[in-house]
Amino acid sequence: MIPYGRQTISEADIQAVVEVLRSDFLTQGPAVPAFESAVANYCGAQYACAVNSATSALHIACLALGVGKGDSVWTSPITFVASANCVLYCGADVDFVDIDPRTYNISVECLAAKLAQAEKTGNLPKVVIPVHLSGQSCDMEAIHRLSQQYGFNIIEDASHAIGAQYRGQSVGNCRYSDITVFSFHPVKIITTGEGGMALTNDAGLARRMQLLRSHGITRETSEMTHDADGSWYYQQIALGFNYRLTDFQAALGLSQMQRLDEFVATRHALAKRYDDLLSHLPVAIPWQHSDSYSALHLYVIRLRLNAINKTHSELFELLRAEGVGVNLHYIPVYWQPYYQEMGFKIGYCPEAERYYGEAISLPIYPGLTETQQNQVVLALRKAVTV
Structure with a gap:
């Protein structure tokens, strides 16, 4: 059977993983920040937060933007369920905007009409999640203009779109969004086995997502409620999750980035x-x-x-x-x-x-x-x- 999608693994990829397996760090080591830097630099974003799936990245992106009970988030109906489920994880409501008949991405015309109606009824969304179906970018400049008019945040679900461009610039630079999310599932453009990443140009959002991916725990004294008891000390300052990416997964991703x-x-x-x-x-x-x-x-x-x-x-x-x-x-x-x-x-x-x-x-x-x-x-x- 010829599959619809399949990973491409080279000997260099295998060697990169083997090197980590033979190292001192299988997780929480140097490979993850190296991978984050490579993706951020490629895309032209300031910060990147690697996690164990794009679903996890969408979840912490919503949380970092303060999505919660009583909020509404809109997305495309033609997407994997994770694009909508991430909203429900936060206790918020999800709604859908119809697609463009040519690109199959979220329709800017339908979005504008739905926003105008929502403004009249006081039901504007807190966040809109455009999905770059098949790897083709949504019309992000137009969506961004609407965000400025109606006051919502934007998470780009670019799970299909690492390596893509919009108006000559890399998808993931967050010029027209608060956060962009990538997927590294084996059928995607590059793979870490399972894995995802959230990119942003906002230092506060980046720090919030970094906390949420690892139990909400900090070792930064500036973030603690009182002086540390000793060099071993840490504090949980948020309700986070174990969404970390391993170092051998990051090594595979870093190697794949070269191609x-x-x-x-x-x-x-x-x-x-x-x-x-x-x-x-x-x-x-x-x-x-x-x-x-x-x-x-x-x-x-x-x-x-x-x-x-x-x-x-x-x-x-x-x-x-x-x-x-x-x-x-x-x-x-x-x-x-x-x-x-x-x-x-x-x-x-x-x-x-x-x-x-x-x-x-x-x-x-x-x-x-x-x-x-x-x-x-x-x-x-x-x-x-x-």
Whole structure:
């Protein structure tokens, strides 16, 4: 089976991990800050906080911005559930904004209309979480303008988008947001096995997230309520979590960072080849905004079902039967039973639901060969024409 995504591990990556395993520090050592510095420098952000998953990064980002009971946070319905769950962890309410029909990211027009209505009823969000689906940046300048008008904070869920650019600058520089979050799951652009990172240009937010990732404990005397009892002393000054990233995971990430641009360039070459090979099939290929250079974590096509004599599900299963591990990113979050119990109904975000009824993610990752890509296209051509 050709998977939709797969990690690319080199001998240099393996050696970097082995060196840490042979060192004195498997966790809370020098590899984590080195990895944080590498990502922050690459993106042009001032601070980075590595954690054990992007979900954890989203959680502490919300907490650092003071999200809590009585607050509302808005995000896209076309995302993994973590983008919304992080809000519920904080005791706040989550809501969804429909997507743009071309980028599949949060629609600025829908967001503006929803904000105008919310202002009238006194229900403006505390935070908006735009999701850079497939690695293509949302229209962050426009969202930032709305944040200044309506007074909300912004967390960029860039789990798909390390190595991407928006208007010629690296996603993650936080020019248009308070915090940006990356994921390092094995199917993402670079990997630490499991892992994530939150970037910010705000020293206070950075320190708050650093505390929250490690039990809320400090050894900094300036943060303590009284003088330390001795060199062993620490204080818990917040209710934190064990969200730390290990040093051997960080070593893998640091090694992978050296090939980040290469990985993204390879994905672009594969996407261009898909674009050409699929041009005569009844499918819509991914649309790329001129302001964005996508990391291309996903290559999502939409089936023109009115020109195909099969259902969405039938095509999906035919491709799987041919050894092509297609996937679907994503089911609208509010369709999940847990969210349905909150009162969300089918029809809430019509464009997201249309997308869900037609989308299929084709395999794309740096190790995908031309032979395998030809197999994917052949299987798709067979499925849509037979």
